[in-house]
Amino acid sequence: MNLPMVVPDPTLPSRVLVYEVGPRDGLQNEQTVLPVEVKAELVTRLVAAGLKIVEVTSFVHPRWVPQLADAEALLARVDHRGATPMPVLVPNERGLDRALAEGVRHIAIFGSATETFARRNLNRSLEEQFSMFEPTVARARAEGMDVRAYVSMCFGDPWEGRVPVDQVVDVGRRLLELGTYQLSLGDTTGVGTPGHVTALLDAFNAAGVADDRLAMHFHDTYGQALTNTYAALRHGVTTFDASAGGLGGCPYAESATGNLATEDLVWMLDGLGIETGIDLASLVETSRWLAGHLGRPSPSRVVNARPQ
Amino acid sequence: MNLPMVVPDPTLPSRVLVYEVGPRDGLQNEQTVLPVEVKAELVTRLVAAGLKIVEVTSFVHPRWVPQLADAEALLARVDHRGATPMPVLVPNERGLDRALAEGVRHIAIFGSATETFARRNLNRSLEEQFSMFEPTVARARAEGMDVRAYVSMCFGDPWEGRVPVDQVVDVGRRLLELGTYQLSLGDTTGVGTPGHVTALLDAFNAAGVADDRLAMHFHDTYGQALTNTYAALRHGVTTFDASAGGLGGCPYAESATGNLATEDLVWMLDGLGIETGIDLASLVETSRWLAGHLGRPSPSRVVNARPQ
Numbered sequence: 161m162n163l164p165m166v167v168p169d170p171t172l173p174s175r176v177l178v179y180e181v182g183p184r185d186g187l188q189n190e191q192t193v194l195p196v197e198v199k200a201e202l203v204t205r206l207v208a209a210g211l212k213i214v215e216v217t218s219f220v221h222p223r224w225v226p227q228l229a230d231a232e233a234l235l236a237r238v239d240h241r242g243a244t245p246m247p248v249l250v251p252n253e254r255g256l257d258r259a260l261a262e263g264v265r266h267i268a269i270f271g272s273a274t275e276t277f278a279r280r281n282l283n284r285s286l287e288e289q290f291s292m293f294e295p296t297v298a299r300a301r302a303e304g305m306d307v308r309a310y311v312s313m314c315f316g317d318p319w320e321g322r323v324p325v326d327q328v329v330d331v332g333r334r335l336l337e338l339g340t341y342q343l344s345l346g347d348t349t350g351v352g353t354p355g356h357v358t359a360l361l362d363a364f365n366a367a368g369v370a371d372d373r374l375a376m377h378f379h380d381t382y383g384q385a386l387t388n389t390y391a392a393l394r395h396g397v398t399t400f401d402a403s404a405g406g407l408g409g410c411p412y413a414e415s416a417t418g419n420l421a422t423e424d425l426v427w428m429l430d431g432l433g434i435e436t437g438i439d440l441a442s443l444v445e446t447s448r449w450l451a452g453h454l455g456r457p458s459p460s461r462v463v464n465a466r467p468q
Numbered sequence: 469m470n471l472p473m474v475v476p477d478p479t480l481p482s483r484v485l486v487y488e489v490g491p492r493d494g495l496q497n498e499q500t501v502l503p504v505e506v507k508a509e510l511v512t513r514l515v516a517a518g519l520k521i522v523e524v525t526s527f528v529h530p531r532w533v534p535q536l537a538d539a540e541a542l543l544a545r546v547d548h549r550g551a552t553p554m555p556v557l558v559p560n561e562r563g564l565d566r567a568l569a570e571g572v573r574h575i576a577i578f579g580s581a582t583e584t585f586a587r588r589n590l591n592r593s594l595e596e597q598f599s600m601f602e603p604t605v606a607r608a609r610a611e612g613m614d615v616r617a618y619v620s621m622c623f624g625d626p627w628e629g630r631v632p633v634d635q636v637v638d639v640g641r642r643l644l645e646l647g648t649y650q651l652s653l654g655d656t657t658g659v660g661t662p663g664h665v666t667a668l669l670d671a672f673n674a675a676g677v678a679d680d681r682l683a684m685h686f687h688d689t690y691g692q693a694l695t696n697t698y699a700a701l702r703h704g705v706t707t708f709d710a711s712a713g714g715l716g717g718c719p720y721a722e723s724a725t726g727n728l729a730t731e732d733l734v735w736m737l738d739g740l741g742i743e744t745g746i747d748l749a750s751l752v753e754t755s756r757w758l759a760g761h762l763g764r765p766s767p768s769r770v771v772n773a774r775p776q
């Protein structure tokens with residue numbers, strides 16, 4: 161395949177951590193439920209392609225996410241206690257019990273920046289989510305786990321419209337204060353634009369949260385995901401969520417199409433001379449293989465580009 | 469449909485000219501040849517949606533671009549001498565004769581930044597293209613026409629690989645010296661990344677060509693088009709080529725998929741509070757209508773987003 165030409169921008173960070181969410185955030189939104197062996201091969205291939213962290217599954221109740229009902233079986237098939245962190249989404253203490261039983265070392269919780277989405281997705285008020293997460297995070301930390309916090313609906317909300325940046329900052333700070341090491345700020349509906357990204361990051365900085373505690377999680381619903389990533393990269397953020405082949409989205413939000421495709425992100429980062437450790441050709445090959453199992457083409461532009 | 473929330477960035481230009489290339493660069497690459505009445509309705513709808521300039525067709529010989537063989541018939545059906553400029557691509561003096569016969573006021577020529585593409589697309593060497601264009605531009609200017617110059621292959625070339633920025637600047641300067649008012653710098657194969665965009669614009673500025681003489685023309689082959697646009701906008705460029713619904717590409721370049729979708733560009737510009745005069749909802753409606761005539765979905769993310 162064709163590879164990007166490198167023209168570095170010395171004003172940008174020299175290294176970025178791509179946080180791969182395809183096996184979890186991606187597959188939980190696919191109609192096709194993949195056999196556990198295929199999921200395990202996907203995770204192994206992603207690690208072989210150079211991904212440095214891969215979120216592999218979720219301990220959300222199978223009633224809500226049947227696609228990931230095989231979490232334990234998958235964990236038994238991948239090296240989740242090896243050199244590459246493989247976080248698992250944990251919604252609550254019952255999920256944490258399952259994580260502890262499997263010896264999982266890295267978990268993620270999934271908060272909401274808006275009242276409506278908290279009630280719909282967590283069955284809690286915006287305020288109640290903190291008391292729900294508190295014992296989960298405290299026990300996880302006591303067991304030596306790393307805990308990441310997703311914050312969903314950080315830009316727009318299908319029911320509430322525009323989400324005030326101060327509200328997002330308040331939710332984020334409280335999730336960090338529980339003991340999480342990083343926030344992943346999600347544009348769950350994909351509506352954000354680069355000035356909004358910059359304003360949100362400025363507001364976090366003003367509240368004492370530096371860019372190195374923040375990751376960005378963009379969806380490409382309106383074609384803005386990579387541009388918003390670039391705006392955040394310029395601001396100083398160095399961790400970006402992406403999904404191999406552009407899989408995924410949020411099953412509870414109307415109109416949330418896929419995540420930013422890892423390949424399209426890596427094309428840009430490679431072109432900018434920013435180190436990720438990822439082998440783009442190998443990643444593309446993995447996404448093409450996966451598209452075969454899913455029976456549909458990848459939404460990634462790089463994956464679908466014809467070789468030159 | 470959902471519309472973007474406005475979060476302005478005061479460091480960016482307050483107004484942008486979107487140069488619509490869909491009826492020409494878009495349709496010349498579609499398998500389906502549309503009836504002239506549908507093309508005329510497309511142009512009329514685009515103007516009604518607020519596009520301030522619409523390139524409508526081409527006087528390239530129909531042997532090469534059969535999709536646009538009806539140029540005169542289309543011009544007879546649209547208001548190309550009205551308030552909205554409607555440039556026509558003119559490859560050479562024979563094309564100029566046709567343009568003059570129709571009373572066309574605005575034309576564009578199509579140069580190459582590389583030797584191989586000049587030979588394949590123009591049947592001239594890189595050097596010979598200037599003597600080919602010289603009489604065309606001189607006569608057009610003498611007749612009071614505006615002449616824009618496209619420069620193709622400004623980033624990568626399928627045969628030559630990376631294109632040196634100094635070579636692009638040299639070609640561009642010489643095309644401006646012929647009497648053209650603007651260069652449209654094309655990433656024909658879509659391989660460019662934002663650092664490359666900035667480097668190319670810096671090189672033009674260093675050679676005495678300011679951003680206000682430059683337009684950018686990005687293809688989304690590798691998903692980089694909007695991000696590259698944003699990088700150029702930050703640099704100071706205020707004219708961007710885009711194609712309604714993401715139609716188009718270059719028929720002579722391998723692997724050149726569609727142009728940046730006008731809707732995805734306008735979503736970003738609207739979100740940044742940058743004025744374009746374009747009504748996004750009306751534009752989306754036009755692209756959905758056109759997708760019906762073409763019998764395939766639009767590649768634009770905004771056009772395909774479900775209403776929230």
